[in-house]
Amino acid sequence: MIRRHALLLGLAAALTPALPALSLDRALTPEEQQLIAQINAHNSAIRSMVGRFLQIDTQGGRTEGTFFLERPNKIAFRYAPPSREEIVSIGRGFYVIDRREETYYAYPQDSIPLRQFLGEQIDLLNANVLDVTTSDGYLSITVIDNTVAGTVQVSLIFDTDTKDLAQWSLIEPNGSELTFSLYDVEKDVQIPSHFFTFPATYKGKDPAA
Numbered sequence: 065m066i067r068r069h070a071l072l073l074g075l076a077a078a079l080t081p082a083l084p085a086l087s088l089d090r091a092l093t094p095e096e097q098q099l100i101a102q103i104n105a106h107n108s109a110i111r112s113m114v115g116r117f118l119q120i121d122t123q124g125g126r127t128e129g130t131f132f133l134e135r136p137n138k139i140a141f142r143y144a145p146p147s148r149e150e151i152v153s154i155g156r157g158f159y160v161i162d163r164r165e166e167t168y169y170a171y172p173q174d175s176i177p178l179r180q181f182l183g184e185q186i187d188l189l190n191a192n193v194l195d196v197t198t199s200d201g202y203l204s205i206t207v208i209d210n211t212v213a214g215t216v217q218v219s220l221i222f223d224t225d226t227k228d229l230a231q232w233s234l235i236e237p238n239g240s241e242l243t244f245s246l247y248d249v250e251k252d253v254q255i256p257s258h259f260f261t262f263p264a265t266y267k268g269k270d271p272a273a
Contacts, residue, residue, distance in 0.1 A: 106227035115249035
């Protein structure tokens with residue numbers, strides 16, 4: 065099972081400055097503030113990324129695929145065969161696409177907080193942060209967000225040396241967990257524009273229509 069809607073919720077919660085106040089039971093240390101500021105600046109400067117991803121669900125199910133990101137407002141996740149499913153943002157909305165059935169399910173762009181990660185700047189210091197921990201060369205930032213499906217908790221894990229996002233894990237409103245890892249990532253590469261499109265003949269509802 066692809067759990068595509070869970071991935072979309074996870075992206076929405078994980079990569080968004082959702083609320084103005086921290087929920088930490090302590091103040092961030094100056095070192096943590098500096099490291100998070102560096103992570104914000106580093107990731108905001110990346111204009112495009114391509115790589116592979118691995119999803120692991122609560123039952124241990126594994127799903128792989130490739131992703132493509134281009135700022136501003138473009139991202140695509142392609143699940144590996146035999147799946148023909150994709151998640152694509154083309155600036156107007158987020159589309160869950162089934163290329164076998166030639167259909168799509170659309171979310172309005174302004175209802176998915178991931179739009180903030182796809183924009184010009186990332187600001188995790190103003191996210192609704194629940195916990196911050198550092199261990200074995202990685203910084204984990206746990207955030208919570210209210211989505212269309214309920215409250216989602218996400219732990220973002222960054223490499224403290226490279227400042228790159230390496231993994232995030234999310235706990236859905238029903239208590240199930242999904243882990244999403246990135247690897248073989250290349251930055252600032254040219255991505256063909258058709259990677260962020262799909263045929264107008266596909267059946268569905270466009271939120272911008």
